[in-house]
Each structure stands twice: as structure tokens, then as C-alpha cells.
Amino acid sequence: MENIIMEPLQQTNLVITPAELLAHWQDHRNLTRRVIEAFPEDKLFSYSAGGMRPFAEMAIEMIGMAVPGLNGVITGKWEDAYELPHHSGKTKPSTKKELLKVWDEVTAKINALWPQIPAHRFQEHDLAFGQWEGPVYFFILYWIDNEIHHRAQGYVYLRTLGIEPPHFWERQ
Numbered sequence: 001m002e003n004i005i006m007e008p009l010q011q012t013n014l015v016i017t018p019a020e021l022l023a024h025w026q027d028h029r030n031l032t033r034r035v036i037e038a039f040p041e042d043k044l045f046s047y048s049a050g051g052m053r054p055f056a057e058m059a060i061e062m063i064g065m066a067v068p069g070l071n072g073v074i075t076g077k078w079e080d081a082y083e084l085p086h087h088s089g090k091t092k093p094s095t096k097k098e099l100l101k102v103w104d105e106v107t108a109k110i111n112a113l114w115p116q117i118p119a120h121r122f123q124e125h126d127l128a129f130g131q132w133e134g135p136v137y138f139f140i141l142y143w144i145d146n147e148i149h150h151r152a153q154g155y156v157y158l159r160t161l162g163i164e165p166p167h168f169w170e171r172q
Contacts, residue, residue: 018122021137022114025144026107027171032062032147033103034166035154041096047157055157056099058150060092063106065143070113072128073121073136080130 016024036044036059045056072078093099122137132139158165 018114018117018119021140022110025140026110028144028147028151029103029107029110031166031168031171032059032151032154033100033107035151035158036096036100036103038158038163038165039096039154040161040163043157043161044096044099045094047161049157049160052153055150055154056093058153059099059103062143062147062150063102065146066106067109067113069128069139069143070110070117072126073139074113074116074118076121076124076126078127078129 036055039047039055045054048054068079093102122135122140124136125134126136126139127133128139132142155165155168
């Protein structure tokens with residue numbers, strides 16, 4: 001296969017606008033929220049299969065990266081990965097109700113922070129969380145991909161529990 005060299009997109013040749021990217025991410029967050037809701041209270045924080053973490057831990061990871069990540073995108077100043085809430089031992093939700101409350105708070109913070117991203121930042125290269133180097137848009141796409149990956153693990157858990165998960169194509 002031949003290597004394709006891609007030039008950075010010019011503002012006039014956008015494939016997707018920042019607002020559309022945010023809507024795409026929030027649609028995925030909406031679906032992940034519905035997966036959290038589908039879990040029985042007694043399984044959300046304890047059930048696992050195949051050596052994977054319980055789904056609540058995966059959701060806490062997603063929660064823990066979103067706002068610190070957007071702050072890094074906006075300012076160019078990134079927390080160390082091991083200082084993020086899901087690594088630092090800070091208080092974590094312990095019930096489904098608490099987890100959904102924090103999920104919703106983060107969703108609102110994402111919506112509030114997103115307009116603060118300077119347009120040029122999407123194409124700039126950075127070192128996210130002191131570990132990952134690349135263009136800023138890549139980090140955002142990674143957060144979305146990471147959520148999809150973990151949500152798929154949640155789907156496996158739900159199915160093994162005999163629960164039909166939400167349709168993956170119904171994200172709104």
C-alpha cells in the first residue's frame with residue numbers, strides 16, 4: 001500500500017466543523033450514558049469478564065479525561081496523566097445515581113469549555129498529559145474512540161448479563 005502524505009486542512013476545506021465534532025462526541029456520550037443506565041446497580045461497579053475492569057471504572061476513566069483534556073486543548077497546559085481524577089485516588093462515585101450525576105456535570109462542562117478552544121489549536125501539535133504527542137484534533141478523536149471502545153466492553157457485559165444494550169446507532 002502506498003503512503004499517503006496528508007497536508008493539514010485549511011479552514012476553507014474543513015471536513016467537519018468544531019461544532020459538528022462536539023455534537024458527534026456528545027452523541028456518543030449520550031449513548032454511553034444510556035449504557036450506564038442499562039446496568040443493574042449491583043453489577044455496574046462489580047461485574048467484569050475476561051479480566052476487564054467493571055464498566056463503572058471505564059466510565060470514570062472517560063469522565064476523568066474529558067475536562068482536564070479540554071483544559072489542555074484550550075490552554076496548552078496539561079496535567080500529568082497520573083494526576084487525573086481516575087488515577088489520583090480522588091473521591092469517585094460509588095452508585096449509579098452518583099455516576100450519572102457526575103457524567104451529566106462533565107457533559108455540561110464540555111459544552112461550556114468547547115467554545116473556548118481557539119480554532120488554530122485543533123491543528124497544533126502538543127504533548128497531552130505529559131505522555132502523548134500529536135495534533136490536538138487527534139487527542140479529541142482519541143477520547144471519542146476510547147469511549148466507543150469501552151462502551152463496546154459495556155455491551156459485552158450487558159449481553160452476558162442477559163440485558164439488551166441500547167442500539168449503537170441511536171446516539172441522540
